[in-house]
Amino acid sequence: xxxLGALDYVLxxxxxxxxxxxxFSLLGLPIPITVAMVTIGLITGIIVGATxxxxxxxxxxxxxxxxxxxxxxxxxxxxxxxxxxxxxMKGSTVGGAVPAILFNTPGTPDAFMTTLDGYPMAKAGKAxxxxxxxxxxxxxxxxxSDMVLIVCAxxxxxxxxxxxxxxxxxxxxxxxxxxxxxxxxxxxxxxxxSCGLGLLAVYIGTGEDFYPRxxxxxxxxxxxxxxxxxxIGVLVLGAIFVELEDLWHQKRTSGGIQIIKEVGDQRLHWAxxxxxxxxxxxxxxxxxxxxxxxxxxxTLAATIGYATGKRRHDRRxxxxxxxxxxxxxxxxxxxxxxxxxxxxxxxxxxxSLGIPGNTAAxxxxxxxxxxxxxxxxxxxFKFTTDLNPELVIVFGLFTAMIFANLLNWTIGGxxxxxxxxxxxxxxxxxxxxxxxxxxxxxxxxxTDMSAVWFAFGFGVLGYFMRRFAISPLPFVIAFVLGSRxxxxxxxxxxxTGGDPFFLFKSPIAAxxxxxxxxxxxxxxxxxxxxxx
Amino acid sequence: MTRLSANAVxxxxxxxxxxxxxxxxIPFDTDTWxxxxxxxRYTLGDSLAPxxxxxxxxxxxxxxxxxxxxxEDRPTYNNLQFIGAMIGMGVVSILLMRWAGPIAVNLFASxxxxxxxxxxxxxxxxxxxxxxxxxxxxxxxxxxxxVTLRALIVAxxxxxxIILLYDVPFEDVLLPPNGDV
Numbered sequence: 001x002x003x004l005g006a007l008d009y010v011l012x013x014x015x016x017x018x019x020x021x022x023x024f025s026l027l028g029l030p031i032p033i034t035v036a037m038v039t040i041g042l043i044t045g046i047i048v049g050a051t052x053x054x055x056x057x058x059x060x061x062x063x064x065x066x067x068x069x070x071x072x073x074x075x076x077x078x079x080x081x082x083x084x085x086x087x088x089m090k091g092s093t094v095g096g097a098v099p100a101i102l103f104n105t106p107g108t109p110d111a112f113m114t115t116l117d118g119y120p121m122a123k124a125g126k127a128x129x130x131x132x133x134x135x136x137x138x139x140x141x142x143x144x145s146d147m148v149l150i151v152c153a154x155x156x157x158x159x160x161x162x163x164x165x166x167x168x169x170x171x172x173x174x175x176x177x178x179x180x181x182x183x184x185x186x187x188x189x190x191x192x193x194s195c196g197l198g199l200l201a202v203y204i205g206t207g208e209d210f211y212p213r214x215x216x217x218x219x220x221x222x223x224x225x226x227x228x229x230x231x232i233g234v235l236v237l238g239a240i241f242v243e244l245e246d247l248w249h250q251k252r253t254s255g256g257i258q259i260i261k262e263v264g265d266q267r268l269h270w271a272x273x274x275x276x277x278x279x280x281x282x283x284x285x286x287x288x289x290x291x292x293x294x295x296x297x298x299t300l301a302a303t304i305g306y307a308t309g310k311r312r313h314d315r316r317x318x319x320x321x322x323x324x325x326x327x328x329x330x331x332x333x334x335x336x337x338x339x340x341x342x343x344x345x346x347x348x349x350x351x352s353l354g355i356p357g358n359t360a361a362x363x364x365x366x367x368x369x370x371x372x373x374x375x376x377x378x379x380x381f382k383f384t385t386d387l388n389p390e391l392v393i394v395f396g397l398f399t400a401m402i403f404a405n406l407l408n409w410t411i412g413g414x415x416x417x418x419x420x421x422x423x424x425x426x427x428x429x430x431x432x433x434x435x436x437x438x439x440x441x442x443x444x445x446x447t448d449m450s451a452v453w454f455a456f457g458f459g460v461l462g463y464f465m466r467r468f469a470i471s472p473l474p475f476v477i478a479f480v481l482g483s484r485x486x487x488x489x490x491x492x493x494x495x496t497g498g499d500p501f502f503l504f505k506s507p508i509a510a511x512x513x514x515x516x517x518x519x520x521x522x523x524x525x526x527x528x529x530x531x532x
Numbered sequence: 533m534t535r536l537s538a539n540a541v542x543x544x545x546x547x548x549x550x551x552x553x554x555x556x557x558i559p560f561d562t563d564t565w566x567x568x569x570x571x572x573r574y575t576l577g578d579s580l581a582p583x584x585x586x587x588x589x590x591x592x593x594x595x596x597x598x599x600x601x602x603x604e605d606r607p608t609y610n611n612l613q614f615i616g617a618m619i620g621m622g623v624v625s626i627l628l629m630r631w632a633g634p635i636a637v638n639l640f641a642s643x644x645x646x647x648x649x650x651x652x653x654x655x656x657x658x659x660x661x662x663x664x665x666x667x668x669x670x671x672x673x674x675x676x677x678x679v680t681l682r683a684l685i686v687a688x689x690x691x692x693x694i695i696l697l698y699d700v701p702f703e704d705v706l707l708p709p710n711g712d713v
Contacts, residue, residue, distance in 0.1 A: 066698070069698075069702050188595065189592050189595030189598075192588055192592040193588075193589060193592035195588055196586070196587075196588030196591075197585075199582075199585035199588065200582055200585040200586065203581050203582040203585060207562070207581075208564075210563065213558075213563070213578045214557065216561060241615065241618055244614075244618070244675055245611065245614045245615075248675045249610070251675070251677065432667065432668040432686075432687075433686065433690040433693075436690055436691070437694055440664070440708060444698055444705050447706065447712055449630055449709050449712055452629075453626065456626065460619060463615055463618075464607060464615075467606065467607040467611050468605055468607070486576075486580075489576060490576045493574070493575065494575060497573075497574075498567075498574030500567075524595065
C-alpha cells in the first residue's frame with residue numbers, strides 16, 4: 001500500500017461522499033447515500049426553519065434516532081447521518097427568513113433582526129425580492145464561513161496536538177467552559193450557574209468507584225443520566241413549554257394573516273447584488289469571527305452585523321433609500337449573512353478541539369458518539385501515512401458541506417420561496433405534536449422509560465432556567481464536556497505524579513487557567529461600567 | 533420589611549444547594565474523597581469533580597447576590613400555574629403510556645403476560661395511543677382553554693403518524709413503553 005499524503009486524504013473524503021454506497025438510481029444515474037441524505041437534510045432544514053416554533057435543533061433531535069435505526073451503529077453510517085444533520089443545520093438557517101419576511105414572525109430566534117427590514121419590504125409588495133436577498137446573503141455568508149472552517153480547522157488541530165499535553169487540554173476545557181458561562185445569556189452569574197448544574201448532572205451515577213456516585217443508591221440514577229435525555233429535555237422540551245405558555249398568555253391575539261399583493265420588479269439584479277455585497281462581506285467576517293468562539297450564538301452575530309451595517313448605511317445611503325428598519329434590503333443582507341456565517345465557523349472548535357460551540361454542534365457530537373468510530377477533536381487531524389479513517393470522515397464532512405452549499409445556491413432559494421404557507425400552521429396544534437414526537441424519538445433511541453422521565457424532568461428544568469433568564473446552552477455544553485474534563489484531569493494528575501498544581505506547571509496551562517479566571521472577573525465588571 | 537429581589541432569592545437558593553451538595557450529598561453518597569492514595573500513588577477521587585461543580589454553583593450564588601436587582605426575571609404565579617398544569621398532564625400521560633397496555637392485557641387477555649404481547653397488535657399500541665393521545669389532546673385543550681374536536685383529531689393523527697413513522701417501517705423499533713417492560 002502506498003503512503004498517504006494530505007491530498008490523498010482530501011480525495012478519499014470526496015470519494016467517500018460521491019462514490020459511497022448507492023441510495024437509489026435516478027434516470028439511470030446512481031445517487032450515493034451521503035448525497036441523498038445531505039439533500040434530504042437540507043430540504044428538511046428549510047421546511048422546519050420556515051415553520052414558526054420549529055427549528056434545526058428540534059429536527060435534529062427527532063431525526064437522530066430515526067437515522068440510527070435506519071443506518072445502524074457502524075462507521076458507514078457516519079457520513080450519511082452527519083451529512084443529514086449538516087443539511088438540516090444549513091437549511092434551517094435559510095428557512096428561518098421565510099416567516100420573518102412574510103409574516104413578521106421569525107421562524108428561528110436568529111431571524112428576528114430579519115423581520116425589521118424584511119417585513120416592511122413585504123408590506124411594500126417586495127416580498128419575493130426580500131426573500132431573494134435573504135437567500136443570497138445567507139448562502140454567501142455560509143459559504144464564506146465554511147471556507148474559513150476548511151482552511152483553519154486542520155491547522156488549529158495540528159497546533160493543539162503539537163503543543164497541548166494533558167494538563168493544557170484540561171485547562172483548555174476549563175477556559176472554554178468559563179468563556180461560555182461568562183458570555184452566554186448576558187449574566188455571568190447565571191452562565192456559571194447553568195454550567196455548574198450541567199457538570200453536577202453529568203457526574204451523577206458515573207465515576208471510577210464501584211458505587212455509582214450521587215445516585216442515592218437507586219437503580220434509576222446508577223447508570224447516570226442519558227446525555228440525549230438531558231440535552232433534548234433542556235433544549236427542546238424546555239423551549240416548547242415556553243412557547244406553549246406564550247401562546248396560552250397571548251392566545252390568538254394576532255388576528256388573521258393579511259395577504260399583500262406583490263408590486264413592481266421582484267428580480268434580484270446585479271445592481272442589487274453590488275449594493276448589498278459590502279454589507280454581506282462585513283457581516284460574513286463578523287459572523288465567522290463570532291462563530292469560531294464557543295458558545296456565542298448567531299443571534300449576537302446578527303445583532304452586531306445589523307448594527308455595523310446600519311452605521312455604514314446611515315452614512316452612505318441616498319436620501320430616497322429606505323433606512324434600516326424601514327425596508328432596506330441592506331438590512332436583510334447584513335442580518336442574514338451574519339447569522340448564517342456562524343454555522344460553519346461554529347464547527348471550528350468542534351473539529352479542532354472537540355468542544356461544541358452551539359446546539360447544532362452538540363447534536364453532531366451526539367451523533368458521532370452514538371454511532372461510534374469518530375471522536376471529533378484534535379486527534380482526528382493526524383495525517384498518518386497509514387489510513388486514518390477519522391480524517392477521511394472529516395474531509396467527507398467538508399465535501400458534504402460544500403455540496404450542501406451548492407444545493408443551497410441552486411434549489412434552496414426556489415424551495416424556500418415556496419414555503420410561505422407553513423407559517424400559517426397554528427403553533428398551539430403543532431407544538432404538542434412535536435413534544436410527543438420528541439419523546440417517542442428519544443425512547444426509540446434509548447429504549448428505556450426512565451429516559452422519557454428524565455427528558456420530561458429536564459424539560460421542566462429548562463423551562464425554569466428560561467423563566468429565570470438562565471441560558472440552557474452552558475448547561476448542555478458542560479454536560480457534554482463534563483466527563484472529558486474529569487477524565488483528562490485524572491490522566492494529567494496521574495501523569496504528573498500526583499502534583500496538585502499540575503494545571504500551573506506548564507506556562508500554556510497556567511495562561512489558560514488565568515484566562516478562565518480573567519474572563520469571569522472581567523465579565524463581572526461589565527455591568528458596573530455600563531451603569532457608571 | 534425589605535423584599536428580596538429575584539436574583540437575591542436565586543443566589544441564596546444556589547448557595548444553600550451548593551453547601552448541601554458539597555457537605556452532605558457528596559460526602560455521604562460517594563465512595564472516595566477528593567484525592568485518594570492507592571498503591572503508593574495519588575489519584576483523583578470521585579468526589580472532586582462534583583465538588584468543583586458545587587463550587588461553581590456556590591460562586592454563581594455569590595455573584596447573583598452581588599448582581600442584586602439588575603433584572604427581575606423570575607417565574608410569576610401565572611408561570612407556576614402553567615408549568616404545574618403541564619407537569620400534571622405530562623405525568624398522567626406518561627403513566628398512562630406505561631401502564632395502560634399491561635392493565636388492558638390483565639383485564640382482557642387473561643392468562644397472558646404483557647411482556648410477551650409487547651410486539652403484537654393491538655396490545656402494543658394501547659399505551660402509546662392512550663398516553664400519547666392524552667398528552668397532545670390535553671396540551672392543545674389547555675392552551676386553547678377549551679375542549680375541541682380539532683384537538684382530538686390532531687391528537688389521533690399525531691399518534692397514528694408516529695406509529696407510521698417508527699413502528700410500521702422498522703421491525704426492531706419498539707414504541708414506548710414496549711422496549712423495557
